[in-house]
Amino acid sequence: DIQMTQSPSSLSASVGDRVTITCQASQAISNYLNWYQQKPGKAPKLLIYDASNLETGVPSRFSGSGSKTHFTFIISNLQPEDIATYYCQQYDNLPLTFGGGTKVEIK
């Protein structure tokens, strides 16, 4: 199985800050990497697919980059509504695997 190591597990930042989350795959996965946002009590929401493609309707302050084993997710201008847990997920191979999540809070 491909292990996805996501860091940090939590962070606290101020409104307007740039937030960076990383995800490392245990083996190369090309760009087969998605990012999701999950708010409490809600289903995950797809933000980024194929490592860097912004899902329709998602604000442009969200972005992703990377390939092979190292990926980065950025919120460029943190807003109060971005408080959530974020997950990376690979789909290069079954089983689909998710990172452990990053809980983003407002300082």
Next chain:
Amino acid sequence: EVELSESGGGLVQPGGSLRLSCATSEFTFSRYTMIWVRQAPGKGLQWVSAISPSGIDTYYADSVAGRFTISRNNSESTVYLQLNTLRADDTAVYYCARPRDTVTMEGLEYWGQGTLVTVSS
């Protein structure tokens, strides 16, 4: 608008069974792989199972293989997950999800609201 809606969760004793359903609408169901993902209370996301558009090919996480069975009814646009020999660590919210793409599992674009399965005596 694409919709997915799970049902069938509930409280069940260890060793018991449940059948989850995920009813869908507003897309050509028979063209898409369908996926189940679960989330234990306070924990992260775990892929459980997937089924090909035709239903011929099925895939399972090691932790549920041999106990869970995924199936689909393309004429009713519904995917199912039969949960047998349930254990306490199967307690979770179970989500069904649909990928963006009909060919790959690129981006789980649509999700249901989830159904809670609680395994406890």
